Amino acid sequence: MSNALDSNTENELNGELSTGRSLTEAALARFRANKGAMAALFILIFLILAAFLGPYALPFNYEDPDWNAFKSPPSIETGHYFGTDQNGRDLLARTLYGTRVSLIVALVATLVSIFIGVSFGAVAGYFGGRLDQAMMRFVDVMYALPYILFVILLMVVFGRNVYLLFAAIGALEWLTMARIVRGQTLSIKHREFIEAAVAAGVKPITIVFRHIVPNLVGPVVIYAALTIPEIIATESFLSYLGFGVQEPLTSLGTLIADGADVLEVLPWLLWFPAAILVALLLSLLFIGDGLRDAFDAREH
Amino acid sequence: MLAYALKRLLSTIPVLWIAITACFFILRLAPGGPFDGERPLPQAIKDNLAAHYNLDKPLIEQYLIYIGNVLKGDLGPSFINQDFNVAEQLLSGLPYTLTLGTSAFVFAVLAGILAGIAGALYKNSLPDYLLGLFILLGLVVPNFLVAPILQLVFGLQLDWLPVGGWGDGSIAFLVLPVVVLALPHIARISRLMRGALIEVLNSNYIRTARSKGLSRTRIVVRHALKPALMPVVSYLGPAAGFLLTGSVIVETIFGLPGIGRYFINAALNRDYGMVLGTVIFYMVLIVVLNLIVDILYAWLDPRVRTQ
Amino acid sequence: MKIIQQAAACTLALMLYGAISATAWAATINIHNGADPTSLDPHKVSGDWENRIVGDIFEGLVTEDPNAEAIPGQAASWTVSDDGLVYTFTLRDGIQWTDGTPVTANDFVFAFQRLMDPATAASYAYLQYPIKNAEGINAGDITDIASLGAKAIDDTTLEITLEQPTPYFIGALTHYTAFPLPKHVVEEKGEEWVKIGNIATNGPYKPTEWVPGSHVTTVKNDGHYDAANITIDGAKFFVLEDESAALKRYRAGEFDILTDFPTDQYDWMQENLPGEARVAPFAGLYYYVVNNTKAPFDNPDVRKALSMSINREVIGPQILGTGEIPAYSWVPPGMANYGDPVEVDWKDMSYGDKVAMAKELLTGAGFNADNPLKLQLRYNTNENHKRIAIAIAAMWKPVGIEVELYNTETKVHYEELQNNIVDVGRAGWLADYNDADNFLNLLKSDIQYNYGRYSNSEFDALLNKANETTDLTARSELLREAEAIALNESASIPIYYYLSRNVVSPKVEGFVDNAFDIHRTRWLTLSE
Numbered sequence A: 001m002s003n004a005l006d007s008n009t010e011n012e013l014n015g016e017l018s019t020g021r022s023l024t025e026a027a028l029a030r031f032r033a034n035k036g037a038m039a040a041l042f043i044l045i046f047l048i049l050a051a052f053l054g055p056y057a058l059p060f061n062y063e064d065p066d067w068n069a070f071k072s073p074p075s076i077e078t079g080h081y082f083g084t085d086q087n088g089r090d091l092l093a094r095t096l097y098g099t100r101v102s103l104i105v106a107l108v109a110t111l112v113s114i115f116i117g118v119s120f121g122a123v124a125g126y127f128g129g130r131l132d133q134a135m136m137r138f139v140d141v142m143y144a145l146p147y148i149l150f151v152i153l154l155m156v157v158f159g160r161n162v163y164l165l166f167a168a169i170g171a172l173e174w175l176t177m178a179r180i181v182r183g184q185t186l187s188i189k190h191r192e193f194i195e196a197a198v199a200a201g202v203k204p205i206t207i208v209f210r211h212i213v214p215n216l217v218g219p220v221v222i223y224a225a226l227t228i229p230e231i232i233a234t235e236s237f238l239s240y241l242g243f244g245v246q247e248p249l250t251s252l253g254t255l256i257a258d259g260a261d262v263l264e265v266l267p268w269l270l271w272f273p274a275a276i277l278v279a280l281l282l283s284l285l286f287i288g289d290g291l292r293d294a295f296d297a298r299e300h
Numbered sequence B: 001m002l003a004y005a006l007k008r009l010l011s012t013i014p015v016l017w018i019a020i021t022a023c024f025f026i027l028r029l030a031p032g033g034p035f036d037g038e039r040p041l042p043q044a045i046k047d048n049l050a051a052h053y054n055l056d057k058p059l060i061e062q063y064l065i066y067i068g069n070v071l072k073g074d075l076g077p078s079f080i081n082q083d084f085n086v087a088e089q090l091l092s093g094l095p096y097t098l099t100l101g102t103s104a105f106v107f108a109v110l111a112g113i114l115a116g117i118a119g120a121l122y123k124n125s126l127p128d129y130l131l132g133l134f135i136l137l138g139l140v141v142p143n144f145l146v147a148p149i150l151q152l153v154f155g156l157q158l159d160w161l162p163v164g165g166w167g168d169g170s171i172a173f174l175v176l177p178v179v180v181l182a183l184p185h186i187a188r189i190s191r192l193m194r195g196a197l198i199e200v201l202n203s204n205y206i207r208t209a210r211s212k213g214l215s216r217t218r219i220v221v222r223h224a225l226k227p228a229l230m231p232v233v234s235y236l237g238p239a240a241g242f243l244l245t246g247s248v249i250v251e252t253i254f255g256l257p258g259i260g261r262y263f264i265n266a267a268l269n270r271d272y273g274m275v276l277g278t279v280i281f282y283m284v285l286i287v288v289l290n291l292i293v294d295i296l297y298a299w300l301d302p303r304v305r306t307q
Numbered sequence C: 001m002k003i004i005q006q007a008a009a010c011t012l013a014l015m016l017y018g019a020i021s022a023t024a025w026a027a028t029i030n031i032h033n034g035a036d037p038t039s040l041d042p043h044k045v046s047g048d049w050e051n052r053i054v055g056d057i058f059e060g061l062v063t064e065d066p067n068a069e070a071i072p073g074q075a076a077s078w079t080v081s082d083d084g085l086v087y088t089f090t091l092r093d094g095i096q097w098t099d100g101t102p103v104t105a106n107d108f109v110f111a112f113q114r115l116m117d118p119a120t121a122a123s124y125a126y127l128q129y130p131i132k133n134a135e136g137i138n139a140g141d142i143t144d145i146a147s148l149g150a151k152a153i154d155d156t157t158l159e160i161t162l163e164q165p166t167p168y169f170i171g172a173l174t175h176y177t178a179f180p181l182p183k184h185v186v187e188e189k190g191e192e193w194v195k196i197g198n199i200a201t202n203g204p205y206k207p208t209e210w211v212p213g214s215h216v217t218t219v220k221n222d223g224h225y226d227a228a229n230i231t232i233d234g235a236k237f238f239v240l241e242d243e244s245a246a247l248k249r250y251r252a253g254e255f256d257i258l259t260d261f262p263t264d265q266y267d268w269m270q271e272n273l274p275g276e277a278r279v280a281p282f283a284g285l286y287y288y289v290v291n292n293t294k295a296p297f298d299n300p301d302v303r304k305a306l307s308m309s310i311n312r313e314v315i316g317p318q319i320l321g322t323g324e325i326p327a328y329s330w331v332p333p334g335m336a337n338y339g340d341p342v343e344v345d346w347k348d349m350s351y352g353d354k355v356a357m358a359k360e361l362l363t364g365a366g367f368n369a370d371n372p373l374k375l376q377l378r379y380n381t382n383e384n385h386k387r388i389a390i391a392i393a394a395m396w397k398p399v400g401i402e403v404e405l406y407n408t409e410t411k412v413h414y415e416e417l418q419n420n421i422v423d424v425g426r427a428g429w430l431a432d433y434n435d436a437d438n439f440l441n442l443l444k445s446d447i448q449y450n451y452g453r454y455s456n457s458e459f460d461a462l463l464n465k466a467n468e469t470t471d472l473t474a475r476s477e478l479l480r481e482a483e484a485i486a487l488n489e490s491a492s493i494p495i496y497y498y499l500s501r502n503v504v505s506p507k508v509e510g511f512v513d514n515a516f517d518i519h520r521t522r523w524l525t526l527s528e
Helices: A007-016 A021-033 A035-057 A091-127 A129-143 A147-158 A162-188 A192-199 A204-240 A252-261 A268-295 B002-029 B043-052 B059-071 B086-121 B126-140 B143-157 B171-201 B204-211 B216-254 B259-268 B272-300 B302-306 C002-022 C048-057 C105-116 C134-139 C183-194 C243-251 C263-272 C300-308 C312-320 C351-364 C383-399 C410-418 C437-443 C457-467 C472-488
Strands: C028-032 C062-064 C070-072 C075-080 C086-091 C150-154 C157-161 C205-211 C215-220 C234-238 C277-290 C373-380 C401-408 C424-430 C493-504
Touching: A021 A035, A021 A268, A035 A091, A035 A268, A091 A129, A091 A162, A091 A204, A091 A252, A091 A268, A129 A162, A129 B002, A147 A162, A147 A204, A147 B002, A147 B216, A147 B259, A147 B272, A162 A204, A192 A204, A204 A252, A204 A268, A252 A268, A252 B143, A268 B126, B002 B059, B002 B272, B043 C134, B059 B272, B086 B126, B086 B171, B086 B216, B086 B259, B086 B272, B126 B171, B143 B171, B143 B216, B143 C243, B171 B216, B204 B216, B216 B259, B216 B272, B259 B272, C028 C243, C048 C205, C048 C215, C048 C234, C070 C075, C105 C134, C105 C150, C105 C157, C105 C183, C205 C234, C243 C263, C263 C277, C277 C300, C300 C351, C300 C493, C312 C383, C312 C493, C351 C383, C373 C383, C373 C410, C383 C401, C383 C424, C401 C410, C410 C424, C424 C437, C424 C493, C437 C457, C437 C472, C457 C472
Parallel strands: C028 C234, C373 C401, C373 C424
Antiparallel strands: C062 C070, C075 C086, C086 C157, C150 C157, C205 C215, C215 C234, C277 C424, C277 C493
C-alpha cells in the first residue's frame, strides 16, 4: 500500500538527527514525558504479551472446533468470551493467534526492509559519485513501480507462503529506508572517526558495516517504528485479497476480511479483531510519532 | 523543462522493459495455466487452445513475439474475456478508473489540506483533537473494513446512496467509493499539511508579517500557504500511485468496471496478456503522474526550478 | 491510430450507454450473474454464468422449459431410428436470425463442424462427442470435417448420426455446444462476428451492450417464434463476484435475482426476506478425491476409514447452514434412467460405530498413535471449501489422522489434481446432462477427470457394456452394478449433494427451482 506514512519524516530524519549519546538520552527523556506515546507503549506491550502468552491461559486452542458452540455469540457461560466462528472455533484464541502472526509478519518484514534499506543506503552514501547516482536513480525508479501489483503477482505465483509474505512485504518497504540511510551516511562520512579508519587502511566495505551502520541506529529505529503499522496494514490488505497465511493459521487481516462478510449476522467476528487491529495500529502510530518528536531537535 | 520531461519518460523505458520481462517469466513459472479449471479439458482440446494462442512455442519465442507485438502497440488477446482484446478491455475500464481515481485524488487533496489548515490554526484545541482522532481512524482502519460499513449504513439503513455499481454514472454512485478510496490519503495529507503549516507559522518571516499587523487570514493565504504546501505536493506523486492501486479493492467491493479489478482476476486466471497489459498500463500512468507532480513541485519551489 | 479509434469507439459506447440507461425500460430484469463472461460465442464459454446469457440469446434444436427439461426449440419435431443412431430434426417454419436471415439446417451443420474443428479450440466440444466422428475430428485424427455425423438434408431438415445409441442425446442438445451459429455472419466477419453490432442471434433475446466488468444487456427479440408470450423486455446480467456485496445490492433493490448467496446469511434471509432465498437439490456431487495410486491411500481400507469417519450429517445443517444432503452414493439421486442410487453399506451405522470401525481399519493398515496417518488436504480458495476442510480435518483428528490443510487458488488446485500429486483433495461435479453415466465416468480408468486414478477393470467393463445397451432397464442395472463396485472399494469420498442457491425477488414470477439450476428469462415475468 504505502510506504509514505509521512514524507516529511524522511526529510526531518535526514536533516536533523544526530546520534550522540547525550542527545539520545535527552530524547528518551522527552519520549517518557510524552503521555500519549507512553500510554501507547503500555497498550502495545499488553497486546504483545496477550498475543504470545495469552493462548496458554485459554481453555480453547485456535484450531479445534467446539461442536456444541457453532457461531455462538460472545458469552461468559460457554467460556467463549469473544464468541466462536462458523467452524466452532474460539474467536478469542484465534484473535490472539492472529495478532501474534501479524506481529511476527511485521517484525520479520521490517527486519528485511531494514537489512536491504540500510545496506543499500549506506553503500550508496559512502561510496558516492556515480555509484551513488546510479543506485539512487534505481530507488527513484522503483518508487514509480506499482509495487503492490508485483507483490500480488508473487503471492499468486508462489502460493500462500509465509516466508514469501515476509520477503515480499519487506522488499516493498525498503526504499524510503534506503534514502534516509544514504542521507545520514553522507552527513557522517566525513567525521573524524571515519577519516581515521580510512587513514588506517580499513577496507571500505568494512568501514560501511563496522563504523557507519552502527551510527545509524537512531534514525533507522524511528523510521522502522513508522513502517510497522504500514506493514501490518499491507499484510491485512493481502489477506483480504486471499493471499494471507494458510488455515488453520490466521492473522488479523484474515479475521477482519472474513468478519466483514458477516457484519450483520455474526458481528462479533468483525468487531473484536477490528478493535485489536485498530488498537495495535494506533499504539504503533503514537509510539512512532513520539519517537520522531523526541528525536527531532527543532521543536525543542 | 520539456527536455527534462522527455528524459524522464525515456529513462523509464528500460524499467518498463525489465518489469515486463520479469512479469512475463514469473507468470509462466506459476503453477496452473489459463485453461485449467473446475472442468479439466481433454488433452486434445488443451493442445488446440495452446496452439491457438501460441502457447505451444518455446517460452523464449513467445516472449519475443510478445515484445514485438507490444512495440507495435498490440497488447494481444485476453483469455478470460475473449470478445475483447487486452487493449480494448483496458480502454473500456479506463474511464471508470480515471473518474474514480481523479475524484478521490481531488477530494483527498482538498479535504486533506483544509483539515490540515484547520488543525494548524486551532492547534491543541478541541477541533484539532477531534480532527486528529478522525484522521487517525482514517489512517488505521483498512478500507475493506470501511467499505462494507459505509455500504450498510448509507446504502441500506439510511438508504441515501446506492450500495454499489456504476448505475447511470451519476455522482450518487461515486460518493461511497470515492470516500473509501480517499480516506487514508485525507489523513496523510492533513498530517503533512498541519505539520508544515505550524512550522511555517513559527518561522521568522511570518512573525515579521504578523508584527506588521497583517490579518491572520491574509498571512495564511498570502504567505504561509504556498511554502507549507511543499511536503503535500511531494506526497502527491506517490498518492496518485496509491490511489490507482487502491482502486483494486474499491472496484471489487463496489462492483465498478475499472482496471484495478482486472489485475487480480487476470493474475488468478493466468490471463498472461491481461496481467502484463495492466502492469504496463499502471506503470505508464504512474510515471506520467509523477512527472506532473515534479513539474508542479518545480513551479512551487524556485530552488528546484533554477537547478 | 488503432488505439485512438478504439478510444473513440469507447467514448461513443459510453455516450450510448448514458443514452440507453436514461430511458427506463418497462420490464428489465436485473440479474446478479457472478463472473465476467468469457465470450458470447457459445463455443468459447464454459460456465453457468455464461450459459445464463448465451442460452437467452441463442436457441438450439431443443431448449429448456421452466423445469429445465428438454422441449422443442428451433426444431418443431424429430424422429429417431430404431437402432437409436440416427436423429432427424425438422426445423420450425419462419425461424430467423435477428438480422432477418432465416435459420437453416446449414447453420446447425456449420456450428457443429466449427465446434469440432481443432482450430476453434472449443473447450466444451467433448459434450457433443456422441456425434459420429466428432471425437476423431476434434482430436485431429480425422481431417475431413465434412465427415462429421451432422448433415443438412434440406434447409429445414437436419440429420444427426451418432457413434452409439445415447439415451441422453436430446438432453445434451439443450446445451450451448449444440446451438446454431449465423453462418453468414461468421463467414463475413471472422473472429469479429461476436462483437455487439455484428452478432446475430436466434434466441428469445438479443445482446445490445456489453461493458466488460460491469454488465451485459439483452433486449427481447421480436422475431422469436414465441415472442408473443414473452413478457420481460430485457435483462441486465451484472458482473459482481463479491456475494456479500451482491446481497446488499439486492436488498437495496438494485438486483431482482441473485444466482448465489453467502450461506452465512441464510438464516437471516429466512427471517427478514421470507421465501426469497431458495435452496433446491442440484444435480451435482461434492466429493474428496483420494489418490488411489499413492501409499497408503492405495489401500481400500484406508480410504474407507477416511470416508467413514466423516460426519456428513453435520456438514449441511451446521457447517454450511443451508442443509445440504449428505452423500452416501456416487450418483446423486434423481438422475434420469437410473432409479435410486446405490449407497454405501455402512450408511446407517451410528457415527460412534463408524469412528470405531475406522480406527480398526487404520490399525489393520498399520497405523496407531505412534505412527499416525499423515496427509495433506487440499482445497481451492472458497469460504465453504475452507470451512468443510477445517471441519473434516477436525473429524479425522480423533481417529488418529493428522491433517495439514493446504489452500491454493482454483487454477493451481485443478492442475495439481490432474497431475495426481494430491493426497486428498476437494472436487465437485455438476451434471452436464441428465444421466448417471456422467458421474460414473469420473471413476473410469484413463479418464482425465478421474483425479484419484481409481482403476478397476470390472468397473470399466460394466460401463462399456452399459454404453452399448439400448434397453434402458438393463443399462441402468449395469451402471448400478458398477457404482456398487466403486463404493465398495471407497474409490473416492462423496460428501454431499449440491444444492442450488438463488435469491428471487417477490416481483419475479415463473422462477421454478430445478435440478439443473437453469432458469431462462423467457419463462419469467416481472411485476412492479
